[in-house]
Amino acid sequence: MKKTALFLSLAALGLGSAFAADPAKINWAKVPVTQVPLFYPGQSTYEWLRSDEHKNAAKEVKRGDACTACHDEESAEKDIGNKIVKGGRLEPTPIPGKSGYKDLKVQAAYDDSNAYLRFQWKTDNPYPGTEHQYLRFDGKEWKVWGFPKLDKPVQQGKEPGIYEDRLSVMLDDGKVPGFNKQGCWLTCHDGQRDNPKQFTKEEVAANPLLTSIKKSDVRKYLPETRTDPSNWKTGKTVEEIAKLKADGHFLDLIQWRAHRSHAVGMADDGYVLEFRLSDSGRDMFSGNSDNATHAPKFMWDEKKVGYKSITALQLHKGDHFLIREQNAVPFDPNAGWKEGDMIPDYLISREDAMGSAADNKAIASWKEGMWTVVIIRPLGLTNDDDKALKPGAVYNVGFAVHDDNITTRGHQVSFEKTLGLGVTKGTKVDINAVKLP
Numbered sequence: 001m002k003k004t005a006l007f008l009s010l011a012a013l014g015l016g017s018a019f020a021a022d023p024a025k026i027n028w029a030k031v032p033v034t035q036v037p038l039f040y041p042g043q044s045t046y047e048w049l050r051s052d053e054h055k056n057a058a059k060e061v062k063r064g065d066a067c068t069a070c071h072d073e074e075s076a077e078k079d080i081g082n083k084i085v086k087g088g089r090l091e092p093t094p095i096p097g098k099s100g101y102k103d104l105k106v107q108a109a110y111d112d113s114n115a116y117l118r119f120q121w122k123t124d125n126p127y128p129g130t131e132h133q134y135l136r137f138d139g140k141e142w143k144v145w146g147f148p149k150l151d152k153p154v155q156q157g158k159e160p161g162i163y164e165d166r167l168s169v170m171l172d173d174g175k176v177p178g179f180n181k182q183g184c185w186l187t188c189h190d191g192q193r194d195n196p197k198q199f200t201k202e203e204v205a206a207n208p209l210l211t212s213i214k215k216s217d218v219r220k221y222l223p224e225t226r227t228d229p230s231n232w233k234t235g236k237t238v239e240e241i242a243k244l245k246a247d248g249h250f251l252d253l254i255q256w257r258a259h260r261s262h263a264v265g266m267a268d269d270g271y272v273l274e275f276r277l278s279d280s281g282r283d284m285f286s287g288n289s290d291n292a293t294h295a296p297k298f299m300w301d302e303k304k305v306g307y308k309s310i311t312a313l314q315l316h317k318g319d320h321f322l323i324r325e326q327n328a329v330p331f332d333p334n335a336g337w338k339e340g341d342m343i344p345d346y347l348i349s350r351e352d353a354m355g356s357a358a359d360n361k362a363i364a365s366w367k368e369g370m371w372t373v374v375i376i377r378p379l380g381l382t383n384d385d386d387k388a389l390k391p392g393a394v395y396n397v398g399f400a401v402h403d404d405n406i407t408t409r410g411h412q413v414s415f416e417k418t419l420g421l422g423v424t425k426g427t428k429v430d431i432n433a434v435k436l437p
């Protein structure tokens with residue numbers, strides 16, 4: 001079987017500016033490394049942290065104290081993650097063999113055009129998580145095949161766990177109250193997917209805020225977007241939320257996705273406000289399932305890659321990206337499909353990505369059990385859904401890795417950290433981006 005080759009020239013990445021460094025040529029050996037411990041948080045939501053279950057800490061967390069004011073032991077992340085991941089009050093559906101802890105190596109640099117954020121971590125599996133869900137022909141119809149490991153069909157052993165690896169960065173420029181102390185936990189609430197008291201369809205359909213923004217589930221939100229931060233149903237008005245956005249009260253959320261963005265040398269660009277939203281413009285990925293028939297819209301171009309579809313036997317053997325402008329053709333319903341034929345559930349396209357959603361590029365590779373990902377983000381973005389990165393400034397950041405075929409809360413996360421861009425020696429930050437020569 002032929003492999004789909006990834007050719008990522010500087011021009012293809014859109015980084016051809018005379019002032020930009022060639023990210024492939026940055027000498028990372030000269031850039032300081034910060035070790036960021038990541039741990040499995042289970043269902044430690046905003047609400048749990050403010051409850052009596054969080055022993056003797058509810059009052060302090062409500063008051064706004066930093067997590068690390070108490071969780072300051074050297075092994076804090078390791079201890080919490082390794083305990084929660086095994087199951088218990090904060091993890092009702094443990095994943096067999098999942099690691100509770102990960103070391104994330106972080107390095108940062110910048111030049112006159114871009115910031116370069118480099119990440120390295122070891123994967124639980126002996127393969128890179130570049131596969132995502134498929135559409136599979138069952139002899140009659142095409143159905144989604146493969147699910148994230150916290151989903152019922154995988155928990156019950158009816159479906160394999162298939163989901164892309166991810167590296168996420170949540171970033172605040174100091175305008176989101178409390179993010180500098182409690183980081184990502186501001187956004188993680190009861191009612192969300194895979195969290196306690198998960199929403200029902202009826203509840204979402206009856207909710208004025210979510211229906212007005214055309215959403216059918218509950219995802220990350222900032223406390224300020226609700227009249228009662230602990231109750232997702234109490235959303236403020238769309239006008240009030242627009243005012244929060246205009247005042248910069250939102251978080252940037254950059255996600256590098258091993259299937260849906262990596263295939264075209266990008267990371268996606270989103271933000272968290274009343275929901276986890278995509279920036280304006282268009283993402284580099286879109287659903288490949290036809291709304292009416294559920295059959296694929298595109299299949300592989302046999303002339304280019306040697307096959308129209310794969311089967312489960314090819315899983316984890318090479319990359320299986322379906323890229324519109326490189327290796328895809330419109331789906332042919334009469335191509336003699338057999339039971340077990342599989343086509344990706346998502347179509348990827350560098351050409352389709354546009355606007356603010358297309359700001360972040362990325363170069364990544366997986367070698368001997370380790371991902372190395374460099375995210376490239378232009379400095380000084382002026383879109384109303386971006387946080388502008390500027391030399392000399394300091395940001396509050398949280399990091400997360402989704403590893404081993406999982407989504408939602410099944411990640412390993414960091415406590416809040418600080419990222420500076422070339423800040424002077426007197427300013428203390430966890431990660432200081434160095435100016436490239």
Ligand code: HEC
Nearest residue numbers: 044049055056057060061065066067069070080083182185
């Ligand atoms: C006032 C001190 C204090 C603060 C502030 C605090 N915690 Fe805790 N936390 C504790 C204590 C004490 C425990 C209980 C440890 C135990 O039961 O072994 C705990 C337990 C936890 C646990 C469960 C660990 C387990 O073993 O089940 C998680 C997760 C957690 N905290 C996360 C956080 C996060 C996230 C924040 C910030 C939003 C935070 N904590 C803020 C004191 C604190």
